[in-house]
Amino acid sequence: MSRSTVGALALTALLLPLVAACVDNDPGAGASSGALTVSSTADACTVSSATAESGTLTFQVTNDGSDVTEFYLLGEDGLRVISEVENIGPGITRDLVVQVRPGTYFTACKPGMVGDGLRAKFTVTDSGKDVGPTGDVAEQLTAAEAQYVAYVKDQVGALIAGTQEFADAYTAGDDEQARALYAATRVHWERVEPVAESFGDLDPLTDAREADLEDGQTWSGWHYIEKDLWPPAPADNGGEEYVPLTPAERTKAADDLVGWTQDLVDQVNDPQFTFEAFQISNGAKELLDEVATGKVTGEEEIWSHTDLWDFAANVDGARVAYEVLADVVEDKDPDLAATLLERFAALDALLAAQGSVETGFTSYDELTEQQVKELSTAVDALSEPLSELTAVVTGA
Known part of the structure; x- marks a missing residue:
């Protein structure tokens, strides 16, 4: 983010x-x-x-x-x-x-x-x-934009439903159920994060990590609740004993999260909403950057260690972004298209060895240094050709 x-x-x-x-x-x-x-x-x-x-x-x-x-x-x-x-x-x-x-x-x-x-x-x-583009390419990109918007609407629809279920369990004090729902719900956010980021303060309100906070900034969102569900030992909390949120604080945190998520849903479903082809291609690269700077390092889900769910979701989102643009890329640069397919497949295989979104993943703190290195290398290998995507799409 x-x-x-x-x-x-x-x-x-x-x-x-x-x-x-x-x-x-x-x-x-x-x-x-x-x-x-x-x-x-x-x-x-x-x-x-x-x-x-x-x-x-x-x-x-x-x-x-x-x-x-x-x-x-x-x-x-x-x-x-x-x-x-x-x-x-x-x-x-x-x-x-x-x-x-x-x-x-x-x-x-x-x-x-x-x-x-x-x-x-x-x-x-x-x-x-x-x-912007003209002629046949413009028609292809218009179709790509429509497909991507449909995908975003589907993901945010699943996100709000999952977030409400998660919030209900959390406010009811059913921590076991809330922990079970946490990562599986967040994948819908992570798949379309570039869209959420384009709406300004929705992203930091909803997805800020504690390490990202500026002086005086109030923490809120997913990771604020994450810490409460997976309370750290004093050694991992600046030497201080973690103080659990009160029932009233829990309710506010959950209500805020649901409210901001609904705001995202409302804006995405506004009849005027669109996401241009240039945003889509740029967003694919942004999602890989997210993986490289947060997920591979294990810093995104520092309390729950559910980073591989986020990792896989970012890759899912990048792949869909590429796929809706694939016709244009295949016409303009077939070698790039072939390279991207090959490297997406290689990264997918490494992730599949650790589980899936549906069945669950290995806890990130249980990965070996070699496994982390292999994932990081595969991300870098995909990120390099993906950085060429927008130039091909725009004809720059």
Whole structure:
């Protein structure tokens, strides 16, 4: 999940054209032709130009600071997430390719990946050219978008039903049942997490880890309840004895979780909701990044150790995102299509050796170092070609 908080996101964010790939480059690489360069440091976010013409833009973001950073393109209200690239380590350069129409935007760097970031106004003028695909490709992508939206609606429908059942068990004090429902319900969130993240503060309210909290931030959501269901020993809790939530605190935590989940369901089912092909392809890569930065490390489900459910769900979501776009990819780059299918299959086989969403997975803390390494290697092997997906889809 995105580890930053932004304000509430209007549905119109999804009506804006979005994103393409986040591509790793060699540290210190020079700017590609036509790219806007971005230098992120502890106290500056320097973009080479504050204006650009509409169409496909590339932001080449270099972390010239000492903390991991993120780069965002935000809508006119400064809240809507148009596109983002996360986890840029010191000395590393990553590209963010976006397709944007004329309008006012904001650029933002977030050194340390916290807070509102270092922002500046960014203006896109009218190039006089169409933005986005045309012809047969446009028809293929329209069909892909419809398929993906149907998938998202199905997943959030299952999510709200499971969340309500989970919340009922938790507030009733049936911890055994709540623990049994926890991971199986969360897979529906993890499969479509890029959609949830696009709605601004729904993601941090619902899915923030304790380690992600900023000073003074109130913790809530799945992992807040997770800790209460799998209470840590003092040695794992900063030396302090864990104090269980009171019945009233449990009820509030559960009601909040259900309410925010229903908010997601309502926005996804709004007749105006859409998710463009560029968002879909970018989201596939984001889901693999989620696996690499949270699930493989065992940091996502630090109390329950149910990381493999999340891991598998992220891979499921990435695969579906690719599959709805596969016709376009197969036409434009059959070698990439073949590579992606091969590497999805390899990763699936490693996960299947540890269980399944339906039957349950090995607890993550029971995996050997070698098993974790094999999973990590397979994720990296898939992530590299997946980073090319948006460029192929957009024709960038």
